[in-house]
Amino acid sequence: MANNGRRSVKAKKGPTIGTGGHGRKALEGKGPTPKAEDRPYHKAHKAKQLAERSAAKRGTGARSAGAAKSGPKGRATEEVVTGRNSVVEALRAGIPAKALHVAIRIEMDDRVKESLKLAAERGIPLLETGKPELDRMTDDAVHQGLVLQIPPYDYADAYELAEETVDKWKKGHVANAPLFVALDGITDPRNLGAIIRSVSAFSGHGVIVPERRSVGVTASAWKTSAGAAVRVPVARASNLNNALKQFKNMGIFVLGLDGDGDVSLPDLTLATEPVCIVVGSEGKGLSRLVRENCDQIVSIPIDSAMESLNASMAVGISLYEVSRQRATK
DSSP: OOOTTOOOOOOOOSOOTTOTTHHHHHTTOOOSOOOGGGSTTSHHHHHHHHHHHHHHHHTGGGOOSSEEEESOTTSOOEEEEESHHHHHHHHHTTOOOSEEEEETTOOOOHHHHHHHHHHHHHTOOEEEEOHHHHHHHTTTOOOTTEEEEEOOOOOEEHHHHHHHHHHHHHTTSSSSOOEEEEEESOOOHHHHHHHHHHHHHTTOOEEEEESSSSOOOOHHHHHHTTTGGGTSOEEEESSHHHHHHHHHHTTOEEEEEOSSOSEEGGGOSOTTSOEEEEEEBTTTBSOHHHHHTOSEEEEOOOOTTOOOOOHHHHHHHHHHHHHHHHHTO
């Protein structure tokens, strides 16, 4: 068939002028298809969320009423006391507080009324807060419409506290020789609170806690101390062994408490000197390095049927003996 002398022209392959390669980009795709549990509208995603929330409630979120943490992961969190009983007890104990959050249209009872009264007397701001926000603050802990916000504790520096105390003692500004208690591996805040209370009762000058793997001054510790945490400074040491070595260089004798001691508590001769009593956890006792850094290991005579004493009890007994010997000096 005739083509009338015309020649067919084939079009060039590839992008044409001005397309900017749009065709190539369209072929790149959008990556692999997300898993079903990662697609917001898929039932598997909702099931995953429910499972995570359930797991959270079995952990920190399932605390009935007491201390909780607020704040996003990876950031410093603030301590909060939740629940009507815990809040009113915390306010009675004089725990420092930034604000008392009260649920909108809360059902009043004697605990709520007393909490509001105590907060008003102490000048603690009262904030009316919706339930969703209270749930968020407490990580879904049971708060019963009351949440007490606790400011972070302002820790002293262990070295600076010891140096300042020794200096005051040498100048006669402090009557008693420096007396400290250091905690090695203790993680129960109630033990810390009870130890702070004993240190206050027997004229101690401070409590030393390591930065890692150790208890801090939480709401529970505040409450157990019965307000003594206001009077007794708690200092942090970045490394407990280094702090103990520095104490020894200052002339402070380091005494470790352990059942297998070099000396029995009644035979202690260093009580009238500047001392730092180190106590370990009830189960593990003093760690090896801490034990090596002690000038003496002191044991408390107890009935052989009793395996060990609670850490706070051991500290209280030891502080009493130190105080008794100093009084009879």
